Amino acid sequence: MKYIDEFRDGELAQSIARAIKAEADPASTYHIMEFCGGHTHAISRYGLEDLLPANVRMIHGPGCPVCVLPIGRIDAAIWLARQPGVILCTYGDMLRVPGSKRLSLLKAKAEGADVRMVYSTMDAIKLAQSNPDRQVVFFAIGFETTTPPTAVAIKQAQALELKNFSVFCNHVLTPSAITQILDSPEVRELGTVKLDAFIGPAHVSTIIGSRPYEYFAEEYQRPVVIAGFEPLDVMQAVRMLVRQINEGRFEVENEFARAVTRDGNEKAKSLVADMFELRRVFEWRGLGMVPYSALRLKEPYAAWDAERRWDVPQDNPGDNKACECGAILRGVKKPIDCKLFGTICTPENPMGSCMVSAEGACAAHWTYGRFRDLEKSE
Amino acid sequence: MTLPRRAHPRPLDIQNGRVDLTHGGGGRAMAQLVEELFIAAFDNEALNQRNDQGAFEVPGGRMVMTTDGYVISPLFFPGGDIGSLAVHGTVNDVAMAGAKPISLSAGFIIEEGFPLSDLKRIVTSMAKASKDAGVPVVTGDTKVVEKGKGDGIFITTAGIGIVPPGVEISGDKARPGDAILVSGTMGDHGVAVMSQRESLGFETEILSDSAALHTMVAAMVAAVPGIRVLRDPTRGGLASTLNEIAGQSGVGMLMEEALVPVKPQVLGACELLGLDPLYVANEGKLICICAEEDAPRLLDIMRSHPLGRDAARIGACREDAHHFVQMKTRMGGNRVVDWLAGEQLPRIC
Numbered sequence: 001m002k003y004i005d006e007f008r009d010g011e012l013a014q015s016i017a018r019a020i021k022a023e024a025d026p027a028s029t030y031h032i033m034e035f036c037g038g039h040t041h042a043i044s045r046y047g048l049e050d051l052l053p054a055n056v057r058m059i060h061g062p063g064c065p066v067c068v069l070p071i072g073r074i075d076a077a078i079w080l081a082r083q084p085g086v087i088l089c090t091y092g093d094m095l096r097v098p099g100s101k102r103l104s105l106l107k108a109k110a111e112g113a114d115v116r117m118v119y120s121t122m123d124a125i126k127l128a129q130s131n132p133d134r135q136v137v138f139f140a141i142g143f144e145t146t147t148p149p150t151a152v153a154i155k156q157a158q159a160l161e162l163k164n165f166s167v168f169c170n171h172v173l174t175p176s177a178i179t180q181i182l183d184s185p186e187v188r189e190l191g192t193v194k195l196d197a198f199i200g201p202a203h204v205s206t207i208i209g210s211r212p213y214e215y216f217a218e219e220y221q222r223p224v225v226i227a228g229f230e231p232l233d234v235m236q237a238v239r240m241l242v243r244q245i246n247e248g249r250f251e252v253e254n255e256f257a258r259a260v261t262r263d264g265n266e267k268a269k270s271l272v273a274d275m276f277e278l279r280r281v282f283e284w285r286g287l288g289m290v291p292y293s294a295l296r297l298k299e300p301y302a303a304w305d306a307e308r309r310w311d312v313p314q315d316n317p318g319d320n321k322a323c324e325c326g327a328i329l330r331g332v333k334k335p336i337d338c339k340l341f342g343t344i345c346t347p348e349n350p351m352g353s354c355m356v357s358a359e360g361a362c363a364a365h366w367t368y369g370r371f372r373d374l375e376k377s378e
Numbered sequence: 379m380t381l382p383r384r385a386h387p388r389p390l391d392i393q394n395g396r397v398d399l400t401h402g403g404g405g406r407a408m409a410q411l412v413e414e415l416f417i418a419a420f421d422n423e424a425l426n427q428r429n430d431q432g433a434f435e436v437p438g439g440r441m442v443m444t445t446d447g448y449v450i451s452p453l454f455f456p457g458g459d460i461g462s463l464a465v466h467g468t469v470n471d472v473a474m475a476g477a478k479p480i481s482l483s484a485g486f487i488i489e490e491g492f493p494l495s496d497l498k499r500i501v502t503s504m505a506k507a508s509k510d511a512g513v514p515v516v517t518g519d520t521k522v523v524e525k526g527k528g529d530g531i532f533i534t535t536a537g538i539g540i541v542p543p544g545v546e547i548s549g550d551k552a553r554p555g556d557a558i559l560v561s562g563t564m565g566d567h568g569v570a571v572m573s574q575r576e577s578l579g580f581e582t583e584i585l586s587d588s589a590a591l592h593t594m595v596a597a598m599v600a601a602v603p604g605i606r607v608l609r610d611p612t613r614g615g616l617a618s619t620l621n622e623i624a625g626q627s628g629v630g631m632l633m634e635e636a637l638v639p640v641k642p643q644v645l646g647a648c649e650l651l652g653l654d655p656l657y658v659a660n661e662g663k664l665i666c667i668c669a670e671e672d673a674p675r676l677l678d679i680m681r682s683h684p685l686g687r688d689a690a691r692i693g694a695c696r697e698d699a700h701h702f703v704q705m706k707t708r709m710g711g712n713r714v715v716d717w718l719a720g721e722q723l724p725r726i727c
Contacts, residue, residue, distance in 0.1 A: 004649060010636070013709040045654075047711020092652075119651075231709050347719030358652075368713040371702050 007230030008046075016235040017051040024242050030056045032241055033331055034199040035178060037064030037359025038229040044368035046231040056238060059193070060364070062177055062329040063201060065142040066093050066357035068284045072316030073170055074099035077139045079313055080168055080306060081105060081113040087131060088168075089116040089124045090139035091146075097356045100317040105139075121153035128157070128165035137306045141170045145203040147295065148268040151275045154297070154304045168306040169296055171276070174204050175212045176293035177284060182220045184287075186332050193332050197241040199234065200226040202256055207272075209264025213252045221250045228256040275301055283316060285353050286329030325352035328361050335362040336373050342366060386410040395494035402488065402522025415498060416486075416518055419505035424481070424516035432516025434481055440541040444471040448533045453500065455574045457567075457585030458661070460533055461504030466590045466661055467612065468537035469511050473592035474608040474664065476547040476599040477539030482508065484535050485519040489528030500531065511590040513537070539592075544603045551606040552627035556695040557673035559666040561594065561680050562587070562688040563639045564616050568658030569647045582643045589662030594683040598666065601679055607667035610660065617656040617715045619665055620703045630698020633715070634706045637692045657718045667695065 024030060034040055040060045043049060049058065062068055074097055081088035088105070095106045095117060109115040114134075118124050121138060128136035140150040150167055157165040178198065186193045200213050205226045213224045223244035227237035237255045244251065254260055275298060282294030297305040306312065319325060323345070324338035335341045335354065345351040347363050354362035390410060400407035417425060424432030448464045458466075465482065472479040484504065488497065508515050541547075570586040591610065598605060607627070611619035616638070624631050640655045648655045662685060668676055673691055680686030693705075703715045 004645070008708050010708040010710050017710075045713060046707045046709045047713045048709060050711035051709060231707075235709075347716075367716045367719075371700070371704060371712070371714050374700060 004230070007228065007232045009232065013051060013232055013235055016232070016239055020056060020235070020239050020242055021053045023239065023246065024053050024056055025246060026055065028055060028245075030242055030245055031059055031194040031196045032056065032199060032238060033059040033061045033181075033195050033197070034234070035061040035063040035174065036199075036201045036204070036229070037067065037357065038202060039199055039227070039234055040064070040361055040364050041359045042229050042231055042234050044364035047368070048231055048234060049369065049372070051235065052238065056242065059195065059331040060328070060361035061181065061331060062284070062286055063143070063174070064357050064359040065146070065172065066097060067325070067329065067353040067360045068172065068177070068286065069097070069141060069170055069353070070283045070285045070316050071099050071319065072283070072314065074104070075315065075317070076312045077168060078103055078105060078108045078113070080137050080139070080310060081108050081115050083135070083310060085134050087114045087116060087127060087134050087136045088139055089118045089127055089136065091141070092117045093357050094139060094141060096350070097353065098350060121149045122156070125153050125156050125160070125162070125165065128162050129160070132164060134164060136165050138165070138167045139170070140167050143172060143174050143201070143204045144207045144272075147171045147272050147276065148207060148265075151271045154275060154301055155271075157304055158301075166304050166306040166309050167297065168312070169276075171295045172282065172284065173293050173295070174201055174208070175215075176290050177287060178216055180284070180287045180290045180293070181330055182216065182222070184330060186330065193330070195222065195331065196245055197223045197225075199237045199241070200224045200252070202226070202228045202233070202259070205256065205260040205264065207265050207268050209262050210252050210254050210260055211262050211264070217250045217252050223250045224252045226252070226254045226256050226260050228259065285319070286326035320351050323352035325354045325362075328354050335365040338362070342370065386414070390414050390494055392494045392498050397488045397490060397492040397494060397497060397522055399490055399522050399524065402520055408520060412520060415501055416520070419501045420508065420515040420518070421505070422514040422516065424514065425518070430517070432481060432483075434516060436480060437540055439543055441538060442472055442475045442477045442541060443536065443538045444468060445534065445536045446471060448535070449529065450571065451529060452571070452574050453496065453530055455586055456570045456583050458588035459500055459503050460531065461500035461502075462507040463588050463661060464533040464535050465504055465507035465511060465513070466588050468535040469513050469590040469592050470610045470664070472537045472539035473590075473595040474547070474610055475539070475541055476545040476595060476605065476608060477541040478596060479511070479513045479537055479539040479592050481514050481516040482535055482537045483517045484515050484533060485521070487521050487523060487528060487532040487534070489523055489530055490525040492530055497531065507590065511592065513590070513592075542599065542603070545599055545605075547599075547605055547608050549607055549609065549623050549626040552623055552629050552667045552695045553606065554629055554695050554697045555670055556606055556667050557670045557691050558620070558631060558633060558693045558695065559668065559673060559676060559680070559689060559691050560616065560639065561591070561664045561666070561686040562662075563641045563644065564611070564660060564663065565640060565644045565648065565655035565658035567661040568615065569644045571659075572651065573647065584641070584643050584647060587660055587662035589685050591662065591664055591685060594680060594685050595664070597679050597683060598676055602668060602672045602676055604672065605666060605668050605676070608664055610664050612661060613659050614718045615655070615657040615659055616665065617654075617703065618718045620715065621717045623665070623667065624695075624701045624703050627695070628701060629695040630701055631693060631695050631703045632706065633693030633703070635708045637690055639688045639690050656715060670694070
């Protein structure tokens with residue numbers, strides 16, 4: 001298939017794998033963090049670990065917007081869904097995420113709340129138009145990729161003078177999260193987690209461009225390669241990073257040039273800048289309170305802000321204490337290091353966020369790669 | 379007084395009429411619905427006797443019986459509807475034992491207010507599917523539930539069939555070394571239904587593969603009575619069905635991604651929705667597990683049947699205490715192909 005098959009060519013993957021093996025110094029170990037859940041998913045789904053030499057280690061980062069949303073925000077969405085007359089709509093993979101007391105939007109729906117899955121923000125607008133006597137709340141989540149469509153929906157609601165549409169905004173920002181990881185004591189001081197390089201986000205970068213990563217590369221002296229989500233993209237990015245590490249360079253390189261430019265999508269960026277402002281601080285699951293890492297609607301758009309329309313609870317009950325999602329999201333631990341992994345925490349009965357989303361590190365490892373743990377133990 | 383010549387002076391107003399509670403009440407209105415719609419459509423000797431059961435001759439052999447419920451949304455989709463699907467699904471469940479389907483029953487649970495025109499469309503399609511398959515609906519039941527207590531229409535079916543002597547097909551018979559075959563492309567039905575449900579306008583229309591597979595199965599069983607396992611990968615798709623068989627038989631499986639047939643347009647739709655075609659439902663495909671030496675012959679038979687043109691050998695069973703279904707990816711790596719957890723939900727980005 002055009003634009004897909006080209007990036008899933010097995011022979012080409014094998015030849016890149018040979019090149020990585022030839023270039024990787026056997027005396028060194030290369031620790032490469034892929035920030036995005038999309039990359040984590042690709043690595044697991046296509047079995048790319050089998051193609052990499054043992055001294056090139058992939059560390060799964062926090063880049064799944066579903067995984068990083070704290071329990072309190074899920075609880076708040078469930079609370080909104082239960083308000084009289086409300087239809088709460090959101091993207092599919094949010095529905096199963098457990099809040100506190102093992103409740104999820106799917107369970108709230110089964111108990112009578114009107115929760116709908118939508119494919120786009122425009123579906124949410126249509127819902128509001130076709131249900132004038134109900135309040136339609138769009139539970140907006142995601143990184144820079146999904147923010148512009150939320151902005152477009154609000155513009156549309158404004159143009160249509162829709163009084164029954166609002167957004168529960170949970171959009172978060174990638175660069176702040178990367179800074180938080182690099183500034184964490186494990187990475188910066190203790191050295192318990194070695195991070196030599198980053199594979200930079202694909203879809204996020206189509207919006208913000210590659211320029212925001214130049215700061216990391218220089219300030220933290222870590223090379224970054226922006227890469228697409230196809231398996232050959234990931235393999236090529238690993239090769240480019242191994243080469244940069246070998247040469248002692250720390251630059252931002254763009255493997256995903258077919259979709260990403262240095263400055264990104266100016267129109268989308270200006271739309272977002274016009275409508276949203278930074279929250280002073282926002283909690284990320286696993287990373288804690290991250291300054292200036294999330295967005296909220298600006299005052300002129302307050303009419304479409306669910307948090308202003310309702311007195312949305314701001315509590316955060318916190319994660320299950322035995323759950324290691326926090327450490328796994330920061331790359332400090334692997335899924336197999338968590339006592340709950342595969343015992344009481346599975347995709348059917350997820351305890352933590354990393355197991356909930358298909359792109360979470362635990363779900364990806366359980367679903368695609370757990371045979372490796374058994375092979376090692378036998 | 380002159381008695382009306384017909385039991386029901388006014389025929390059902392199919393075009394504008396709606397199902398109401400009297401249509402399920404057991405009285406004259408229900409009798410009229412059954413007579414003018416169901417019996418007229420399914421029209422066969424056993425049903426026309428209007429008993430509460432259908433009597434028919436059966437040949438000798440082992441008998442199989444199956445039952446199924448259909449609660450699909452939307453009711454009409456590209457390539458089929460709930461009616462034809464109910465016939466195909468039940469015929470296939472019977473056929474997956476290597477059996478010849480003999481007859482079907484159909485129970486309709488209809489929501490008050492359901493348009494008679496839609497009901498007629500469904501029943502007509504169901505009757506055609508049953509006639510095309512040569513498997514009559516010999517008995518049925520109609521209930522009407524109050525508005526808001528149903529989802530338009532639910533259909534439940536039962537099917538019975540006869541297994542020819544010497545055929546012992548069952549999910550626990552796969553052995554290490556056996557070949558795994560599929561009769562065609564994966565995921566067509568699920569994507570066709572989803573494209574309607576979510577109003578996704580794909581450039582190429584993807585049709586459901588809904589079809590009755592019993593004639594292809596009859597040819598396969600006649601040539602190779604020793605087929606180990608037959609199963610149609612419906613809900614949960616190929617991946618879940620293989621996991622089911624691996625567990626039942628106590629084997630592992632290894633398939634090759636490059637050998638699994640998937641239509642490019644289905645692959646494209648799955649990419650767009652963040653779904654994996656291995657987990658998407660099929661309604662006109664089967665999985666066959668057989669001794670390696672029987673595989674070429676069975677593939678030839680499937681490929682010479684119109685419903686098995688894209689049949690392929692996708693892998694083999696193997697020893698594995700964990701009963702993992704694994705797949706060698708196009709990239710050359712290995713991965714587990716796990717059970718589907720809950721329902722496939724589209725990813726956010």
